[in-house]
Amino acid sequence: MPGDDVLTVSNLRVGFRGERGTVQAVDDVSFTLRRGEIVSIVGESGSGKSVSAMTLMGLTRSRSAVISGSAVMADGTDLITASNQQLQRIRGSRISMIFQDPMSALTPVYRVGDQIIEQIRAHEKVSKAAAKARAVDLLSRVGIPRASERVDDYPHQFSGGMRQRVMIAMALSCSPEILIADEPTTALDVTIQAQILGEIERLRDEIGVSVLLITHDLGVVAEVASRVVVMYSGRVVETADLGPLFADPMHPYTWGLLGSVPRVDRERPDRLPTISGSPPSLLHPPTGCHFTPRCPHRFDLCPSVVPELADRVAPGHADRCHLSVDDKRAKRVVDGAIGLPALTEVPR
């Protein structure tokens, strides 16, 4: 049924124990994915977005990983507590994932058709011939010309964009409920990027798969997402529908992200605006709100109390910032547009 929740992630925590302490890569992450939605998780490197996604697939499980929280699918299966065997069955059949670099994501020594067939036959009892026919069909559906010939080609015989299409075809081969796309267009040039995103949207319309799109690129978000989850230093700092996030953002980090995108409709600045400082260490993060050292609007509450992720401005629009809604609306405007002013002192 449209509008159903296909995935509910609650209080997800992922830490990696090492000699020097525990790296808390994911700290209390919650979000929901509804049927047919494209939800985008945005953040910079080290924000925990990829680790969250990999954890949903069970790919971060190891002796040193400490994972808690829940990630419940439509039928009640909790991906966090499911056994390794259960997860292995779910991977590739109910939830699929495509990765950033299509050049290296496919095994170079097998034909692409065989790699798709391998996935199909790992989950369904079909003959090789039937699986191959499906592979050809999938390849042509993702826009690969002469699919019946190309199915016997090796990965190195495809260009980057084509390889990503092969990955998408492979990921959708068992009609999963959820597709996780981890920076699918980052390694591709802009024109191909638009094609791939269009492909993902089209397949979502045709097949009805729900998409979790991980990216650091706000342009990609604006293009295809209906809801956005902004992550910083392992935590969700803001989550909202697309419109409200761009029009009424409620977290200084989001202002910083929006403000750092160069504007075509404005005069060119002398320097590109950035967010001062750099992301904190996940081994020894700052106390209270993680963004405090880099936030020009910080005050005494920020380093002492972790802000709760709560709906402060409207239902469905949550953020982790102690400032009042009015304060935010005032402080976020810099030089007539949404942004973050530079810090006057160097952050510790």
Add this chain to the structure above:
Amino acid sequence: MTVQMVAFAVKRLVSAVLVLFAVSILTFLIFVAIPNGDPALRLAGRTATASDIAAVRHTYGFDLPVWQQYLKTMGEVLSGNIQSYTQHVSVFSQIERGFPATLSLALGAAIIWMVLGIVFGLIGALRAGKASDVTITTASFIGISAPAFVVGAVLLYFLAFKLKIFPNGGYVPITQDPVSWFTHLLLPWFTMSILYIGIYAQVLRSGVLEVLDADSVRTARAKGLSPTRVLLKHVLRLSLIPIISLWGLDLAAVVGGATVIVEVVFNLNGIGQYLQQSVGALDVPPVLTLTLLGAFFVVLANAVVDVVYALLDPRIRS
């Protein structure tokens, strides 16, 4: 056969011939350069007179200029008609006699070290950092460092001579007594392999560790493939490619005579030992022939390995 493939084959053939030519000249020149006394004296025997010696010198062509001697000797090698200076026997018949021992030793050891190298390398990679990995790595380095003549001699002394568990050296043809052939080769196989097992285990271990982190393996896991399938069809398939090429080259080297030390320690009378004896006697014809034979195997193996590599890794073909 495309034009490209024919051109490739011709190029390899030409370079192979050039390599063998260079090897032959270098080997010949080594004997010209080293002080070896007068071979004619030795060939003529103890009770030779001056005219006997001169006659021998003329028969063998030692009075000819060096380059003519080279051509003469090479002609004899290539026609299969070459005689040794010291024994009045055909070099090729000696090689025929010794080759089965060398082949048995080389091939048997090569199979053992390949299988065990892969097993230990895989265990070491999958249990990286743990006790079993540390043990395997330590053992590998002991195997790599321990000289074959020490290991062989020690094994021979304790296990064969003192405890009499194994035969005291020597080689028994398989056609004569398969069981005996086997028991005589056990210690030599072990001595020969420990070096290579150590190397191959370490090479495969680091190869597997690298591949385990590869994007393609992550994709394989994300596809929901069983861990066994991921390991065998993706991880191993990729990590074995360089190992197989390495094995081809090492096999050629041992078949071509790198078995010398082990053959001498265990008195197997293979072509390696024949080479050692000929060098000691400064006997040019066998040394030249055996060196060329060894070089031939290496050159051939190089070409075969290139083809096999292209078969295993489609990226190479284009």
